[in-house]
Amino acid sequence: MNTTIITDIKTFVTAPRNLNLVVVRIETNQPGLVGHGCATFTWRHEAVVTAIDKYLRPMMVGRQVNAVEDAWQTMMGSSYWRNSAVLNNAISGVDEALWDIKGKAAGMPLYELFGGKSREGALVYQHADGRTYEEVAAMVQGYLDSGTRHIRCQMGTYGGNANGKMQSIAKPEGAPHGAYFSPRDYMRSTVELFSRLRADFGYEVEFMHDIHERLPLVQALELAKDLEPYKLFFLEDALPPDQVQYFKNLREQTSVPFAMGELFTHPLEWRSIIQNQWIDFIRVHISDIGGVTPARKLAALCEAYGVRTAWHGPNDLSPIGAAAQIHLDLNSPNFGIQEFAGFTEEERAIFPGCPELRNGYLYLNEQPGIGVGFDETEAAKFPAVELDTSWLFARLPDGTAARP
Numbered sequence: 001m002n003t004t005i006i007t008d009i010k011t012f013v014t015a016p017r018n019l020n021l022v023v024v025r026i027e028t029n030q031p032g033l034v035g036h037g038c039a040t041f042t043w044r045h046e047a048v049v050t051a052i053d054k055y056l057r058p059m060m061v062g063r064q065v066n067a068v069e070d071a072w073q074t075m076m077g078s079s080y081w082r083n084s085a086v087l088n089n090a091i092s093g094v095d096e097a098l099w100d101i102k103g104k105a106a107g108m109p110l111y112e113l114f115g116g117k118s119r120e121g122a123l124v125y126q127h128a129d130g131r132t133y134e135e136v137a138a139m140v141q142g143y144l145d146s147g148t149r150h151i152r153c154q155m156g157t158y159g160g161n162a163n164g165k166m167q168s169i170a171k172p173e174g175a176p177h178g179a180y181f182s183p184r185d186y187m188r189s190t191v192e193l194f195s196r197l198r199a200d201f202g203y204e205v206e207f208m209h210d211i212h213e214r215l216p217l218v219q220a221l222e223l224a225k226d227l228e229p230y231k232l233f234f235l236e237d238a239l240p241p242d243q244v245q246y247f248k249n250l251r252e253q254t255s256v257p258f259a260m261g262e263l264f265t266h267p268l269e270w271r272s273i274i275q276n277q278w279i280d281f282i283r284v285h286i287s288d289i290g291g292v293t294p295a296r297k298l299a300a301l302c303e304a305y306g307v308r309t310a311w312h313g314p315n316d317l318s319p320i321g322a323a324a325q326i327h328l329d330l331n332s333p334n335f336g337i338q339e340f341a342g343f344t345e346e347e348r349a350i351f352p353g354c355p356e357l358r359n360g361y362l363y364l365n366e367q368p369g370i371g372v373g374f375d376e377t378e379a380a381k382f383p384a385v386e387l388d389t390s391w392l393f394a395r396l397p398d399g400t401a402a403r404p
């Protein structure tokens with residue numbers, strides 16, 4: 001076997017839909033053999049790029065490509081302090097690029113390296129979000145017409161800021177600027193939303209909802225119980241990562257299925273909730289836990305406890321990261337569902353080989369490795385942008401800073 005050596009690691013930032021995507025390319029001494037990985041942490045993209053360029057690149061150049069597990073363990077230990085979103089995303093970029101190379105060298109898609117397919121396509125859910133009920137309902141109908149049967153519904157995005165409600169919140173004098181929301185209004189409008197959706201669409205379609213850690217613990221329980229009659233497929237991120245022990249109370253008091261974890265960065269955040277079977281779906285952001293290597297282990301841990309996977313698939317994820325998830329989806333026996341934010345024409349041009357959505361299922365292109373390329377010239381047409389971060393500065397009615 002020829003020795004394949006890492007000769008360079010390059011990072012790229014591109015923003016085809018005004019969200020900065022971070023892409024890693026590993027080059028090797030084998031002509032034409034390169035790998036790509038996703039390191040997208042859109043709100044801190046420059047910190048991730050620095051972590052790769054200044055720390056991981058010098059450590060990894062000159063190493064053989066084969067030992068992906070050893071590379072992952074080495075990178076993870078190399079900063080002594082670890083498990084942060086920035087460092088995990090940086091590691092993910094390298095990890096996924098190494099898996100991409102391994103697949104290309106073997107001439108196989110990743111799912112074959114994992115043990116082959118458990119299914120041909122990955123079932124997806126998509127997002128309906130509108131300012132009014134009518135807007136949400138129109139989006140739901142659009143998805144149903146296109147073949148998507150699992151739909152996450154929000155009104156006024158996270159925290160339910162529909163119809164300029166934010167302006168009418170009674171704040172104290174001198175209250176700071178921010179993205180105000182009222183937990184009570186949000187709860188009320190969400191229950192009404194699902195009541196109307198069920199009345200109009202019946203029970204054939206599957207609905208989900210994302211609390212996005214917007215509620216005090218006991219109100220998350222109240223909302224879950226209030227939503228019980230509407231038979232959700234799951235309720236997302238009911239609690240913040242530092243309060244996951246409260247899932248015990250949720251589990252004991254409501255039959256709503258729970259999906260949790262897009263903010264997780266540390267294995268201790270998920271271990272007990274899986275072992276106690278307090279959640280039904282794990283939905284970490286794969287690059288945020290360090291890439292494909294830890295995600296495979298997490299999926300296997302979940303399998304042992306009857307928890308299904310529903311990896312986080314928002315629009316601040318590159319198509320490379322999205323495809324890496326689908327390789328896991330096709331292989332894992334305990335795959336549940338895949339969140340999918342779609343790809344724009346611009347993304348398809350920058351990332352040749354994007355997965356395809358047909359009739360509610362995502363399909364890979366069957367190329368070796370991850371199967372999604374990266375066109376530098378197309379990417380350069382969409383350089384990094386200054387992001388609109390206003391929604392991240394969430395505030396409660398009395399002006400207290402809250403989690404977004």
Ligand code: GCO
Binds near residue numbers: 212313315
């Ligand atoms: C989801 C998420 C996202 C996040 C976003 C943060 O369930 O898809 O909650 O929409 O808010 O990824 O940058």
Ligand code: MG
Binds near residue numbers: 212236262
């Ligand atoms: Mg979410």
